Amino acid sequence: MDKDNNYEFGVFYDNSSWNLEGSENLQGLLSILVFETDEEKSSFVGNREKYLNIIKSQEKYPYIMDILDNCDYLKDDMVDHLSGINEKQIDHLIDLIKKPEIKIKFVILDFDRTITKIEGILDAKDLLDKIPPEVVAKYYFGGVERLEKLHELFEVMHNHHVDLFILTNNEALDYIYKILKVADLIRDPLKYIYYNSELVNDFPNKIQTIYTKLSTIHKYRNVFNNNCSDKLKENLVNYLETEDNSKVGDSKFI
Secondary structure, three states, rough: OOOOOEEEEEEEEOOOHHHHOHHHHHHOEEEEEOOOOOOOOOOOOHHHHHHHHHHOOOOOHHHHHHHHHOOHHHHHEEEOOOOOHHHHHHHHHHHHHHHHOOEEEEEEEEEHHOOOOOOOOOOOHHHHHOHHHHHHHHHOOHHHHHHHHHHHHHHHHHHOOOOOEEEEEEOOOHHHHHHHHHOOOOOOOOEEEEEEEEEEEOOOOHHHHHHHHOOOHHHHHHHOOOOOOOOHHHHHHHHHHHOOOOOOOOOOOO
């Protein structure tokens, strides 16, 4: 890397590839696809529809209480166990944030099946005050260990002055806030929870929303004016998106 260049980046994680469309036009935005169950080869699609139908039905509260009484998210077939930003991806992001030659200015996380491991939200806002944090951790975040890893990421981002945003297609922002608060994730570095409000060809477009919301903020100007090489961007994306067994800390990007 040319030491005279000031390469600054934002990182965006989402479990849907169509939400990443258009990111190739923003050289400073590293858009990372989060792994999940292959919907074309899995019964999870049917499970998700069942889940969404249940929470809209009159039977939702007995269903919710059954989950909470069991305190075991693994018994719930509406959880996509392969989804969510995983431990290795978090470790690689932490490693990249700590590298002096790469400046990460902000991170954006999708909510459903990116920061959480489930699609949608239990329609139980009035119950959240009564739910123990460990139950929230199990059901939404995949267990206490994964939630602790998210706490570690938050701490590293805070210490390195990296801002965090959540960008979601889920309209229930007050529910999201409540869940994050119970999980002790409403704290620095989280700056804002955005609803994906920008349209391109009549469809919601997260990349356009990112540009609209953040490109005019002065401290992010170098992200949106980034002119790094395509090879550097490709290397960074591959490192953050990795499924391989590369050792954290060994990767070089120059």
